[in-house]
Amino acid sequence: RLEIIADILFVASKGARKTRIMRQARLSYTLLCRYLAEAVKADFVYYENRNYILTGRGEKFLDKFNEYIEHCEHLNDHLNKVSSERMELEKMCSI
Helix, strand or coil: CHHHHHHHHHHHCCCECHHHHHHHCCCCHHHHHHHHHHHHHCCCEEEECCEEEECHHHHHHHHHHHHHHHHHHHHHHHHHHHHHHHHHHHHHHCC
8 A cells, every 4th residue: 555655656756647657557557547546535636637646745655665675675684594504504404
């Protein structure tokens, strides 16, 4: 859900019509309408002159989402390292 909303906001950050958002976010029309309505209700985007435009609140969401993604990637890297260390220890025990 968060990734879909972030994708929509990223496309709308340059101003976009529904079709462009749908294609670039790789969404069906039904899903686009559902999540776009959520984004409008949350005051992340507004509709003007046939375009959806990002609001300041939407920009804040995107910034926060990008931080979240960075933290997730860092955490995944750390977990992979810990898993690798565990496997190394397991091998040592089986010798």
